[in-house]
Amino acid sequence: MRSDLISRMVILSSNSPTDTSTFRAMVRLVSWSKESGGRDGCRPRIRNNREQRTIKPRLRDRKREFTMAKSEKYLVVRVGRGGDLVMITPALRALLDARPEAEVHLLTMKEGARVLRGFDPRVTRVWDYSRRFPSRLLQERRLKSALRTEDYHAVLCFETRPFYRKWLGELASSWHGLETSPPPAHFTDGCLDLVAAAVDEPIMRGALELPVSDEGRTRARALLADHGVNPDARLVGLHATFSGSGNPLKDRRGRRHRQWPTASWAELARLLRQGARERDMEVEVIIDSLPEEYELVAPIAAASDGAVKVLTAPPDFERYKGLLAELDLLVSPNTGPMHMAAALGTHVVALFSGWSTLDCGPYTPAERQDIMTPPAGNERLAAIKPAEVATRVLSRF
Numbered sequence: 001m002r003s004d005l006i007s008r009m010v011i012l013s014s015n016s017p018t019d020t021s022t023f024r025a026m027v028r029l030v031s032w033s034k035e036s037g038g039r040d041g042c043r044p045r046i047r048n049n050r051e052q053r054t055i056k057p058r059l060r061d062r063k064r065e066f067t068m069a070k071s072e073k074y075l076v077v078r079v080g081r082g083g084d085l086v087m088i089t090p091a092l093r094a095l096l097d098a099r100p101e102a103e104v105h106l107l108t109m110k111e112g113a114r115v116l117r118g119f120d121p122r123v124t125r126v127w128d129y130s131r132r133f134p135s136r137l138l139q140e141r142r143l144k145s146a147l148r149t150e151d152y153h154a155v156l157c158f159e160t161r162p163f164y165r166k167w168l169g170e171l172a173s174s175w176h177g178l179e180t181s182p183p184p185a186h187f188t189d190g191c192l193d194l195v196a197a198a199v200d201e202p203i204m205r206g207a208l209e210l211p212v213s214d215e216g217r218t219r220a221r222a223l224l225a226d227h228g229v230n231p232d233a234r235l236v237g238l239h240a241t242f243s244g245s246g247n248p249l250k251d252r253r254g255r256r257h258r259q260w261p262t263a264s265w266a267e268l269a270r271l272l273r274q275g276a277r278e279r280d281m282e283v284e285v286i287i288d289s290l291p292e293e294y295e296l297v298a299p300i301a302a303a304s305d306g307a308v309k310v311l312t313a314p315p316d317f318e319r320y321k322g323l324l325a326e327l328d329l330l331v332s333p334n335t336g337p338m339h340m341a342a343a344l345g346t347h348v349v350a351l352f353s354g355w356s357t358l359d360c361g362p363y364t365p366a367e368r369q370d371i372m373t374p375p376a377g378n379e380r381l382a383a384i385k386p387a388e389v390a391t392r393v394l395s396r397f
Contacts, residue, residue: 095195188363234397
């Protein structure tokens with residue numbers, strides 16, 4: 001067939017040189033015959049450019065739809081301070097492990113964003129929300145409009161207040177939130193149960209996480225050296241403040257159940273120094289103070305007869321995490337640093353009253369924690385005796 005076509009083309013080209021349209025048609029026919037093998041049954045190549053342009057976009061659309069299906073987007077809501085965010089890290093990790101292709105956004109306060117910075121690159125966006133009045137009233141409508149554009153697959157709300165569902169319940173077809181009155185369980189376990197229900201499959205129940213850089217650890221060691229702390233000694237940290245401790249009119253419940261008396265902190269430091277000498281062991285007791293808290297912790301150092309060293313330096317959260325990781329043990333009431341130390345693997349001696357340790361105690365193995373509570377019938381933190389705390393601390397060395 002090809003030879004017959006070629007002979008016809010030769011005749012055309014010699015006899016009818018002006019009939020260019022017929023000649024071009026014959027060229028295309030020969031080209032098809034050459035590429036397809038004539039009548040061998042092979043599919044001819046598409047030669048029509050317009051037809052090619054209509055097919056390529058379809059392939060791109062299918063690829064785009066497949067990518068979007070893989071990249072589900074989740075909104076996680078936890079509006080709280082440092083310790084509140086640390087307690088949800090096992091649930092965040094479980095969600096990311098169960099949905100490795102997912103993208104996670106976080107709605108939280110500024111402090112929460114700072115705590116989880118560097119947690120996982122798949123936490124791609126943090127929405128800043130303030131629950132203070134009147135900031136929240138000015139934010140809520142604008143923030144909800146912005147969140148609507150994200151097209152979330154699901155919302156996971158680690159909050160018990162019904163307000164959040166009323167405010168954000170329309171953002172996704174799938175909503176998962178903590179109960180208003182959850183059953184007795186640790187807050188972290190409740191968050192993990194919520195993730196298991198959201199992904200509808202068994203999940204990994206891991207430990208608390210708090211990323212800390214090598215640079216932060218280096219700056220922490222430098223701060224200790226600047227204050228004459230022996231790097232070979234057992235290092236005990238005291239966290240004597242809590243959010244709002246500088247304002248006597250704020251958080252009266254927190255003051256009763258989170259503020260151990262200055263005299264008790266000072267006596268604890270003296271007893272630790274004395275007990276270490278009796279055991280032929282060196283213990284360094286330190287307090288890392290923010291500038292605005294120095295007036296609150298300086299009296300502890302003054303009453304301790306030199307048993308406490310107060311570290312003073314400009315605020316540096318990365319360095320602070322590094323310092324918590326350097327400690328052998330931290331003594332603290334129910335505060336954010338207690339949860340941060342637990343996440344960094346530091347042993348915690350937690351002073352508790354007024355809150356249930358089942359709900360918000362250190363989420364860490366039993367061998368890395370000790371819970372000290374007041375005697376029965378006395379619900380104030382001040383009722384915990386320094387001698388009992390010192391005995392518990394020294395027993396861990």
